[in-house]
Amino acid sequence: MSSVASSPPTPVAAPPQARRAGRAGRPSTFVAYRWELRKLIAQKRTYFGLGLGVALPVIFVIVQNVHTRHGGGDSIFAAQITQSGLATPVLMLLFESVFFLPLIASLVAGDIFAAEDNNGTLKTILTRSVDRGQVFVAKALAALTYAVIALYLASLVATVGGIASWGFNSIKTFSGSTVSASEGLLLVIAANACYLIPLAAVAFIALLLSTATRNSIAGVGGAIGIVILMDIVAGIPGLEAVKPYLLTEQFENWHGLLRTPTDWAPVTHSLWVCALYAVPSLVAGYLVFLRRDVAGG
Amino acid sequence: MSDAAPPSAADIDEPPVKARDLVKRYKEVLAVDHVDLNVQRGDVYGFLGPNGAGKTTTLRMALGLIVPTEGTVELFGRNPMRSGARALEGVAGFVEAPRFYPYLTGRKNLQLLAALDGGDAGERIEEVLEIVELAPRGKHKVGGYSHGMRQRLGIAAALLRRPRLLILDEPATGLDPAGMRDMRALIRRLADEGITVLLSSHQLPEVQELCDRVAIVDRGKVVYEGALADLRRQGGASYRLRSTDDTHALEVARAQPGVDSAGTDEHGVNFQADEEHVGALSLALASAGIGILALSPQLATLEDLFFRLTEQDGTDGSNAHERDQDGIANDVAGVLARGAGASR
Numbered sequence: 001m002s003s004v005a006s007s008p009p010t011p012v013a014a015p016p017q018a019r020r021a022g023r024a025g026r027p028s029t030f031v032a033y034r035w036e037l038r039k040l041i042a043q044k045r046t047y048f049g050l051g052l053g054v055a056l057p058v059i060f061v062i063v064q065n066v067h068t069r070h071g072g073g074d075s076i077f078a079a080q081i082t083q084s085g086l087a088t089p090v091l092m093l094l095f096e097s098v099f100f101l102p103l104i105a106s107l108v109a110g111d112i113f114a115a116e117d118n119n120g121t122l123k124t125i126l127t128r129s130v131d132r133g134q135v136f137v138a139k140a141l142a143a144l145t146y147a148v149i150a151l152y153l154a155s156l157v158a159t160v161g162g163i164a165s166w167g168f169n170s171i172k173t174f175s176g177s178t179v180s181a182s183e184g185l186l187l188v189i190a191a192n193a194c195y196l197i198p199l200a201a202v203a204f205i206a207l208l209l210s211t212a213t214r215n216s217i218a219g220v221g222g223a224i225g226i227v228i229l230m231d232i233v234a235g236i237p238g239l240e241a242v243k244p245y246l247l248t249e250q251f252e253n254w255h256g257l258l259r260t261p262t263d264w265a266p267v268t269h270s271l272w273v274c275a276l277y278a279v280p281s282l283v284a285g286y287l288v289f290l291r292r293d294v295a296g297g
Numbered sequence: 298m299s300d301a302a303p304p305s306a307a308d309i310d311e312p313p314v315k316a317r318d319l320v321k322r323y324k325e326v327l328a329v330d331h332v333d334l335n336v337q338r339g340d341v342y343g344f345l346g347p348n349g350a351g352k353t354t355t356l357r358m359a360l361g362l363i364v365p366t367e368g369t370v371e372l373f374g375r376n377p378m379r380s381g382a383r384a385l386e387g388v389a390g391f392v393e394a395p396r397f398y399p400y401l402t403g404r405k406n407l408q409l410l411a412a413l414d415g416g417d418a419g420e421r422i423e424e425v426l427e428i429v430e431l432a433p434r435g436k437h438k439v440g441g442y443s444h445g446m447r448q449r450l451g452i453a454a455a456l457l458r459r460p461r462l463l464i465l466d467e468p469a470t471g472l473d474p475a476g477m478r479d480m481r482a483l484i485r486r487l488a489d490e491g492i493t494v495l496l497s498s499h500q501l502p503e504v505q506e507l508c509d510r511v512a513i514v515d516r517g518k519v520v521y522e523g524a525l526a527d528l529r530r531q532g533g534a535s536y537r538l539r540s541t542d543d544t545h546a547l548e549v550a551r552a553q554p555g556v557d558s559a560g561t562d563e564h565g566v567n568f569q570a571d572e573e574h575v576g577a578l579s580l581a582l583a584s585a586g587i588g589i590l591a592l593s594p595q596l597a598t599l600e601d602l603f604f605r606l607t608e609q610d611g612t613d614g615s616n617a618h619e620r621d622q623d624g625i626a627n628d629v630a631g632v633l634a635r636g637a638g639a640s641r
Binding site: 120127129132 | 360361362381382385412
């Protein structure tokens with residue numbers, strides 16, 4: 001700025017008339033959401049999570065290709081690995097749904113507020129023309145978008161890898177009935193969509209922890225800790241009555257889609273059970289964010 | 298006025314900053330203690346105080362970043378706690394160091410903030426980068442910026458909003474002397490364009506050079522608010538005398554009623570008195586056959602006054618907290634009373 005004092009004066013304040021009129025065109029929540037996505041795209045952390053999601057199916061497909069003996073697993077889909085490439089995304093969803101995908105979703109959701117708090121950038125964006133509520137909604141949508149992308153990217157890699165290795169063939173469902181390859185593909189997409197319900201609940205819990213604790217480790221680790229805790233609770237004898245209401249039990253809600261006829265009961269059950277976790281987390285996170293002090297940075 | 302009201306000409310009549318009985322308490326710690334602030338349109342308003350005095354907390358409350366325990370603060374008549382972002386229309390600035398996304402370039406950071414500002418802010422990015430002379434570095438990631446560059450980017454981000462009120466918290470901190478000089482020049486220029494500036498600063502020369510009104514805050518309380526010139530005038534009751542016989546003049550001064558703290562140094566005789574007694578002393582000196590070569594009032598510097606108002610008896614923080622708030626009030630009353638006498 002060495003020449004600031006001597007540079008020709010450029011008006012930096014609004015002319016009085018313009019200032020009197022106030023500024024029109026306050027930004028929409030969509031603008032804030034779009035920038036949340038752009039921030040995610042610019043961060044290495046984002047790709048670490050997505051890389052994890054992609055790595056597992058890639059490793060799985062490679063190992064299965066070099067493995068000489070196939071089949072004989074617990075799942076009907078494990079027995080079909082070499083018969084249909086569509087078995088791979090289903091098996092991957094089985095493996096990743098319990099811990100891996102919740103971890104990936106939490107990596108962003110548990111960090112999205114805490115990181116800005118620690119970096120001091122929360123105060124930067126909250127002194128612009130967007131309300132706190134808009135910022136919260138934008139961040140929640142961005143975290144959810146990331147979870148969707150991570151889930152479908154992992155599934156896409158598994159599907160492409162599976163089809164490339166073992167073909168786009170018909171597949172047997174949990175019921176033992178055979179569905180065509182194209183119907184099988186639709187079922188894979190739909191199964192992922194159903195799994196998104198409990199995954200979103202995990203993401204919203206991470207979001208609440210990130211907002212309330214202002215600590216990324218607490219946000220990410222706390223959400224995963226809750227998932228692990230529920231998994232342990234599900235295994236404790238005598239607590240069978242609680243089991244249907246645990247979030248972790250909803251990770252299998254998509255199994256009903258891969259039965260003939262389609263069993264929608266697990267999906268509808270998971271919808272309201274997950275809502276019991278997701279809605280209070282989201283509302284509490286929103287209220288905490290609206291009322292809390294932004295003192296970091 | 299109604300917080301929900303759309304921006305109108307009436308807003309212009311509201312003071313840029315009006316804080317009333319503002320309190321922020323963190324459990325047992327009273328960070329801000331019933332602060333009143335009155336920043337008028339066109340002010341370059343200095344907000345002074347030692348570290349931990351509550352300046353930044355007050356500014357954060359003004360910007361709606363933290364919730365006051367008690368009291369209200371309004372910006373152009375709007376309370377950020379009730380009106381949210383609407384209360385910040387026409388307001389820009391930063392508290393503590395300006396913070397940006399280190400993984401984005403300077404220009405991308407401004408694009409993000411302009412998007413969150415709406416309106417025509419996006420069209421001003423190159424202009425404000427030029428103003429703070431960061432245009433050539435706009436394509437580099439902020440993570441690689443020096444402290445001074447981040448301060449300048451903070452100013453650029455504030456200017457995007459075409460502010461009517463600029464709130465700056467220690468804008469020159471960490472800058473080299475040339476950077477400080479340029480920052481002052483920029484602030485002066487912005488003020489000359491009609492922007493009201495609320496400047497929190499440790500840099501007393503900076504405040505003395507830039508500000509016309511000040512609030513001095515100590516341990517959460519405002520111990521002085523008003524025109525800087527008044528403060529200096531009220532605190533500046535000392536005089537310096539050069540005479541044909543300083544030794545004899547000192548004796549006369551010490552014997553003169555209403556003359557206090559008389560002493561000598563290499564420049565002559567110093568004493569404190571109000572104008573009436575200075576007149577009497579000059580007559581007494583003449584009667585004693587002492588010629589007056591020079592007799593001049595010595596205005597206290599802002600630094601003198603600042604330390605008089607905020608200096609503590611204790612040497613550590615615990616003593617500072619334990620100090621009776623009445624003591625501060627008495628100090629202030631003493632300074633102002635002496636000043637009032639002198640200015641009559």
